[in-house]
Amino acid sequence: MEIGMIIETTELSKRYGHQTAVKDLSLRIKEGEIFGFLGPNGAGKTTTLLMLLGLTQPSGGSATVCGLDPVRMAREVKRHVGYLPENVGFYGDMDAVQSLEYVAALNGIGNKGAREKIDDLLDLVGLKGDARKKTGAFSRGMKQRLGIAEVLMKDPTVLFLDEPTLGLDPEGAIQMIGLIQSLNQSRNITVLLSSHNLSQVQRISHRVGIMIAGSLIAEGSIDALAEASFGVGEKEYSLEEVYLKYFQEV
Amino acid sequence: MQGLVAVFRKELQDQLSSYRFVILFALIAMVSFITSYMAAVHMRENLESLTATRFPFLMLFSTPGVMFSMVQFVAFFGPLIGLVSGFDAINRERAQGTLIKVISQPVYRDAVINGKFLAGVTTIAIMFTAILLVISGFGLSLVGVVPGVEEILRLFIYLVISIFYIAFWLGLSILFSILFKSIATSALASVALWIFLSFFVSLGAEVAANTVVPIDRKNETPPEAVLQHARIQEAVSLCSPMVLYSNATATIIDPMRKTTRSIILMGPMEELLSTRFQNPLALGQSLLVVFPHMIALIAITVICFAISYAVFMLQEVRT
Ligand SMILES: Nc1ncnc2c1ncn2[C@@H]1O[C@H](COP(=O)(O)OP(=O)(O)O)[C@@H](O)[C@H]1O
Ligand SMILES: [Mg+2]
Numbered sequence: 001m002e003i004g005m006i007i008e009t010t011e012l013s014k015r016y017g018h019q020t021a022v023k024d025l026s027l028r029i030k031e032g033e034i035f036g037f038l039g040p041n042g043a044g045k046t047t048t049l050l051m052l053l054g055l056t057q058p059s060g061g062s063a064t065v066c067g068l069d070p071v072r073m074a075r076e077v078k079r080h081v082g083y084l085p086e087n088v089g090f091y092g093d094m095d096a097v098q099s100l101e102y103v104a105a106l107n108g109i110g111n112k113g114a115r116e117k118i119d120d121l122l123d124l125v126g127l128k129g130d131a132r133k134k135t136g137a138f139s140r141g142m143k144q145r146l147g148i149a150e151v152l153m154k155d156p157t158v159l160f161l162d163e164p165t166l167g168l169d170p171e172g173a174i175q176m177i178g179l180i181q182s183l184n185q186s187r188n189i190t191v192l193l194s195s196h197n198l199s200q201v202q203r204i205s206h207r208v209g210i211m212i213a214g215s216l217i218a219e220g221s222i223d224a225l226a227e228a229s230f231g232v233g234e235k236e237y238s239l240e241e242v243y244l245k246y247f248q249e250v
Numbered sequence: 251m252q253g254l255v256a257v258f259r260k261e262l263q264d265q266l267s268s269y270r271f272v273i274l275f276a277l278i279a280m281v282s283f284i285t286s287y288m289a290a291v292h293m294r295e296n297l298e299s300l301t302a303t304r305f306p307f308l309m310l311f312s313t314p315g316v317m318f319s320m321v322q323f324v325a326f327f328g329p330l331i332g333l334v335s336g337f338d339a340i341n342r343e344r345a346q347g348t349l350i351k352v353i354s355q356p357v358y359r360d361a362v363i364n365g366k367f368l369a370g371v372t373t374i375a376i377m378f379t380a381i382l383l384v385i386s387g388f389g390l391s392l393v394g395v396v397p398g399v400e401e402i403l404r405l406f407i408y409l410v411i412s413i414f415y416i417a418f419w420l421g422l423s424i425l426f427s428i429l430f431k432s433i434a435t436s437a438l439a440s441v442a443l444w445i446f447l448s449f450f451v452s453l454g455a456e457v458a459a460n461t462v463v464p465i466d467r468k469n470e471t472p473p474e475a476v477l478q479h480a481r482i483q484e485a486v487s488l489c490s491p492m493v494l495y496s497n498a499t500a501t502i503i504d505p506m507r508k509t510t511r512s513i514i515l516m517g518p519m520e521e522l523l524s525t526r527f528q529n530p531l532a533l534g535q536s537l538l539v540v541f542p543h544m545i546a547l548i549a550i551t552v553i554c555f556a557i558s559y560a561v562f563m564l565q566e567v568r569t
Contacts, residue, residue: 089347105256
């Protein structure tokens, strides 16, 4: 592992039957950065995150996360990585505190340690007033924020956030983006953020990677990418053209 | 380990506080009250038979009052308890998006399925032990018979076999909840299989036996044919866990029965023994008679859970 690299993948691939979801992905993400993982729906972003967590087996290639191989040491990887799935779910008959308590128990955090932490986390995500409300009655935005609180329970080194702003109203999306940025700055958490919404992500990402149909076609800072051109299939595109062609319809 | 404990505790709490548990418990409690009451009344009317038997207490469970005995009731409705506890175990979590959240915590993936299965079995055990105790207490006060040590031992073995029996159905419904995305489908599949194994296997056994060895009622049938007919029928009906369970508990709860076989299939010595000697079987002997059935029952429970386990572990998290 190169020093300072939290995530490294070499030719990581995933095939479902005949369909290739991720093709020869080679990616490096530095400690402390926010990496925006961009791509239209079906590009293979979620599949990549699942492979990095050891939740699905790669068909080829290799990866390390925090220096660990997710295939063989999935549980250790999951100790360091907080993963917020897209459409995160909750047990509707639990309230926010109970939900967090369960996540704490799954992380082996005892009752006493959990209680203080839960207060802090609910405060952080702005759900202190809804601590005893059943999650079944939560709005989309509240669920997403509770989801963030849950992934912070384990004090992660890295966060994988899968479409964290999906389905939020503009104000909620801005709040979420701000929260992610403050977590990165105040706790030095490396963030891998997947999204199909370029404009939201580019605001906080140090670097972005653009994935289309399973292949990473470009990687770098937004400024650098704006000037370069990259090949998708046979043709060459500028960032703006890629954006217009692949991202607009969503 | 921490994952297993956490999942187990949550699931147990869910099970015990769920409406379905309360409803099932109320139903079973009601039926067992009625059957044991009937059995007790029957026993009081036939006091001389009480003095003839060495195990009057067990009769509370094995005497069919008006319709069925407690033992028969469990054989028949027990599966429902298992099925109801597990038919939505995995697919509900999948649908509401909590499964992926749980397994992205630092736990082994099998903690989820093991925790759920163990919590289900614990619930069943609690429910069952409570009912057994209630019937016992009820019987004590109604009939005034006190259980002997051997009777308590027999009841305990009966309890353990019953828990395995219901756990089989629990494992089966968990398997369906893994295989079918839709909760309605897995509920339907569970009930369908229950009906099939409980009703149609015995019917099918009859049909199979008749096809292989047709028995002509008008003409004299050679005894070998009758024998083979009965053999086939018995072999096929053992495919039903219900038959397996009934056989496995038969001589445990009713020591006057000495075999799980029907009269036709008894050897001459066995028949002689069963008519000449009206003494109950000793516990060790009872166990010996039903041992193959017990092992088979435990084996199908373990196999069923092992299949669920394997399918769950190999399945993609998103399907
Ligand atoms: N369990 C699965 N079986 C078959 N194909 C799948 C499965 N999961 C995902 N895919 C396919 O893999 C591709 C990538 O999906 P995904 O990683 O979810 O994309 P994204 O998250 O970028 O929207 C899609 O074409 C999807 O249909
Ligand atoms: Mg996705």
